[in-house]
Each structure stands twice: as C-alpha cells, then as structure tokens.
Amino acid sequence: MTGVFSLLPDGRHGLLPQSPGSAAGSSSYEDSSRYLAAGGYAPASAPGTLLDRIGAAGLRGRGGAGFPAAVKLRAVRDAPGTPVVVANGEEGEPGSVKDRWLLRYRPHLVLDGLRLAAAVTGAGRGCVYLSDAQAEQAVLRALAERPAGLRVDVVRTPHSYVAGEESAVVRRIDGGPALPTAKPPRPFERGVGGAPTLVANVETLARVALLHSRPEAAAExxxxxxxxxxxxxxxxxxxxxxxxxxxxxxxxxxxxxxxxxxxxxxxxxxxxxxxxxxxxxxxxxxxxxxxxxxxxxxxxxHPGDCPVGVASEATAYLAAQSARQCGVCVSGTGALAGALSAVARGTADPGTPDRLRRWSGQLPGRGACGLLDAAARIAASLLTHFPDRLDEHRDCPGCAGAAAPEDGRRFLVAVP
The missing domain is CATH 3.10.20.600 (Ubiquitin-like (UB roll))
Incomplete structure (x- = not known):
C-alpha cells in the first residue's frame, strides 16, 4: 500500500487531510479530543433541517448501490415503530479498504454520523456492524470516549462477501447467520428486532457528519x-x-x-x-x-495481464462465496465460474462463449443478493470488451492448465 492520498479540488496531490471537508486523514487513530476540536459532535440541527440538507446536497450511499441517502432516511423515519440505525462496516469486496480504514482511524466521524442519523429518524438504538478486529477495538475505544448519548452496540460478524448485504446485516444482529433473506420486507420496513432499520455504509455516515459540521463545504x-x-x-x-x-x-x-x-x-x-x-x-x-x-x-x-484469467479468478471467488441459499445462485455462479475456468485453461468447447452470453443475460436479478449479478456482469463484460481473447486463449502462457484460486487473493488489498 503506497499510502492515503487526495485529489480534492482545493488540495494538491498528496497526503491527507487537505481540507475540512475531507473524510480521510492520516493513518493514526483520531481520538475524541482531536475530533471535538475540529467541530465534531456539534449539537444536532432540527431533524427536518438536517434531512433537507442531506437531500439538497444530493448525498448518495457509498456501499455500492448509490441510493439517495435522504430517501432512505425518510423511509425509516416515516415507518411505524421506533427505528434502529446501523453503521455497516463489513466490506465484502476483497479489493476495498475504505470502510475498515474509517473505522480504524476515524471512528468518531462514523459514530457522529450514526448519532445524526438517529436524530433524523428518531431511532432509539444504534449498532456498528463489522468483522475487522482492529476496527472493533477502535470503535470500542471511541465509544468509551464520546459524549453520552445514543445507545450503540458493536456486532462482529465472520467475514464473507455477502455478510454486508443489508438483510444479512439484520439477520446477524438478530442472532442469526450473516446471510441474505428474501425481500420484501426490506430493513426499512422491518429490520432489527422487527423495527424499521437504517443500514447505512460507514462512509455514507461519515459524510452525513461532515455535512452537519461543514455545511459550507457541502459540494466537496x-x-x-x-x-x-x-x-x-x-x-x-x-x-x-x-x-x-x-x-x-x-x-x-x-x-x-x-x-x-x-x-x-x-x-x-x-x-x-x-x-x-x-x-x-x-x-x-x-x-x-x-x-x-x-x-x-x-x-x-497491466500489460501482460490476461483479462480471461482475471475474470476466471473473480467468478471462482464469487462462486465460492455464494451463501448457498438460492439454487439459481449456486448453479449460476458455478456454471459461469466453470465455463470461464475452462476458457482460461484452454479446454473450453466452441459453444462456451454462446453459453456465457446466454447465462450473463438470463441470471441477473434472480438471486437474493447481488453476488450472482456480479458474476454475470463479469462474464458479460469480458464478452463485450475482449471477445477475441476467448477465441485466442488456448495459447495464453499465463493461464494454460492453471486452476483459478477461490480465495480472491489477486484482488486483496491491505488497509494502509
């Protein structure tokens, strides 16, 4: 890992932080005294005022779907019952480190965002959901330091690709396995303990806190x-x-x-x-x-990397990470991974590209979570952007005869 950098408009390319509107910072724990000195934990605005600010700014969720944050907050606020708010810090993607980094080094920023989300929705309980041991220790330390307020529990889960899916988060907090459930209902309708629940990515909550403390920097x-x-x-x-x-x-x-x-x-x-x-x-x-x-x-x-080999390793990892609850996901990810593995090894038959094309069009949207969609998109994008590589792949020296590893090792990144 080469470091933590910024390309914000008012900062130069270099180490963070560059501006008060930045979510990042140096890779050292930011304690409560530093966070308070920077304007953190400021008294909450009227719930409607902050919600309007979030909506006007156009904040979207940073967990993957990019759903408008204000719409999600409003849905939880308006549902019957006393809501629960959850900071979701379980990064299933092997190549992502941002959420663990925030929880390890800027937990007060995340907890402040969780506090504000509770104020907006009227929640009586908060949870921080994670799998990283170092992040857990940082969050527990921050909870002991912060001003008194919202009850917040820390819930640790075994790491997996699907453990951060919102219904899996609810299921785990309620004492079950971290596996997705069928929708509806969605968590905003019935979540933790049957209450309407906001499951928000930790970066989303960090930006809610920044919008509150730095309204003049909303665009940034x-x-x-x-x-x-x-x-x-x-x-x-x-x-x-x-x-x-x-x-x-x-x-x-x-x-x-x-x-x-x-x-x-x-x-x-x-x-x-x-x-x-x-x-x-x-x-x-x-x-x-x-x-x-x-x-x-x-x-x-980079030059010399084989896109077929990358696609094969990615789908092999996804197939291994399937929750094995949906038959279509088990068979679909397995079929995609098997076909791409055969292409990578140079043993695929002439009909394989057509099968991959058909499966990648038929499978999206049929699983309980996005894992099957991800595998289908990888296959479809390989066919779209590298169609010639499938036909020529029998002569690829880097892939011939090699079985794709299922642990995602190619994509793993260490937290800086």
Missing amino acids: VVGAHLVTLSGSDGRSALAEVPAGTRLDALADAWGHGKAEAVLLGGLFGGLHGAGWADLPLDLEGLRAAGGALGCGALYFL
Whole structure:
C-alpha cells in the first residue's frame, strides 16, 4: 500500500487531510479530543433541517448501490415503530479498504454520523456492524470516549462477501447467520428486532457528519469518493477524489498509467478494455458505460495481464462465496465460474462463449443478493470488451492448465 492520498479540488496531490471537508486523514487513530476540536459532535440541527440538507446536497450511499441517502432516511423515519440505525462496516469486496480504514482511524466521524442519523429518524438504538478486529477495538475505544448519548452496540460478524448485504446485516444482529433473506420486507420496513432499520455504509455516515459540521463545504463533501486503487504490480492506495475524475488521471497518479484495462467497483462493475481511460468516476457515467462504481474499488490490468484469467479468478471467488441459499445462485455462479475456468485453461468447447452470453443475460436479478449479478456482469463484460481473447486463449502462457484460486487473493488489498 503506497499510502492515503487526495485529489480534492482545493488540495494538491498528496497526503491527507487537505481540507475540512475531507473524510480521510492520516493513518493514526483520531481520538475524541482531536475530533471535538475540529467541530465534531456539534449539537444536532432540527431533524427536518438536517434531512433537507442531506437531500439538497444530493448525498448518495457509498456501499455500492448509490441510493439517495435522504430517501432512505425518510423511509425509516416515516415507518411505524421506533427505528434502529446501523453503521455497516463489513466490506465484502476483497479489493476495498475504505470502510475498515474509517473505522480504524476515524471512528468518531462514523459514530457522529450514526448519532445524526438517529436524530433524523428518531431511532432509539444504534449498532456498528463489522468483522475487522482492529476496527472493533477502535470503535470500542471511541465509544468509551464520546459524549453520552445514543445507545450503540458493536456486532462482529465472520467475514464473507455477502455478510454486508443489508438483510444479512439484520439477520446477524438478530442472532442469526450473516446471510441474505428474501425481500420484501426490506430493513426499512422491518429490520432489527422487527423495527424499521437504517443500514447505512460507514462512509455514507461519515459524510452525513461532515455535512452537519461543514455545511459550507457541502459540494466537496458530497462530490468526493473514497476509492481503493490496486493492480497486478502490487501498487495500491486509498484515495479521496472528486466525482467525475477520469480514470486515466487516477491511474497516472498512482503508478498504473500503463494499464490496459480496469475491473470496476470491486467485483461488481465488470471489466472495461478500450476506452476505459476516458471513463469518469461517477455513478451515472459508469452506469452509462455499462459498468458500476460499486464500493469504489478499481483494479488495473497491466500489460501482460490476461483479462480471461482475471475474470476466471473473480467468478471462482464469487462462486465460492455464494451463501448457498438460492439454487439459481449456486448453479449460476458455478456454471459461469466453470465455463470461464475452462476458457482460461484452454479446454473450453466452441459453444462456451454462446453459453456465457446466454447465462450473463438470463441470471441477473434472480438471486437474493447481488453476488450472482456480479458474476454475470463479469462474464458479460469480458464478452463485450475482449471477445477475441476467448477465441485466442488456448495459447495464453499465463493461464494454460492453471486452476483459478477461490480465495480472491489477486484482488486483496491491505488497509494502509
């Protein structure tokens, strides 16, 4: 990991923090005295005022779906019963580190956002949900330091790709396994203990706290994203960058300027080849290009990297991480991973591309969570951006005969 950097508009390219509107900072624990001195834990505005501010700023969730934060808060507030608010810090994506970083080094910022979300919704209880031991210790320390207020419990879960899905979060907090459930009802309707529940990504809550303490910097707060950058050469960084930044600017800034392709949004946004450098880092721009921002993790493929091998490893990991509750997910991810593994090993039959094309069109939306969709998008994007590589792959020296590992090791990034 090369560090934590900023490309915010009013800061130079360098170590964070660069401005009061930044969600990041140095990789050392920010205690309550530092956080209070910076304006943290300021008295809450009237609930309606803060909710209107969040809506006017256009804050969207940072857990992957990009859902408008104000809409989600309002739905929980308006549901019958006394709500529960949850800070979701379980990062299922192997290539993302932003949530663990926030919980380890800026837990007060997250707890402040949780406090404000409780004020907006009228919640009587909060939870911090995580799997990282170092993050858990930092959060417990911060809870002991913070001003008295909302009851907050810390719930630790075994790590898995699906453990951070919102219904899995609710199920685990209620004492069950961290596995998704069928919807409806969604957590905002009936969640923890049957109460309406806000499950919010920790970066989303951090930006709620910044909007409250730095209203003059609303555009910067909402327009910035924490992203994890990595690649096959081992270079990685956690960066805070403004929405709309071209991907080639990110690649150049962190040593991936020679990359020939990128895997977007962790494992959720698919592979992009020609034209990837011109893509903007924002929800709508990537969606229009057939990708997704997801959790903001970008994996750069350098010259010599085989996109077929990357796709095979990604789908093998997803198949291994299936909750094994939905038959269509078990069979679908298994079929996609098996077909891509055969292509990678050079043993696929001529009909494999057609089967991959058919499956990648039929499978999305049929599972209880987004895991099956991610696997289908990877296959579809490989066919779209690298169709020739499937036909030519029998001669790939880096993949021939090799079985794709199921542990996602290629995509793993250490927390800075």
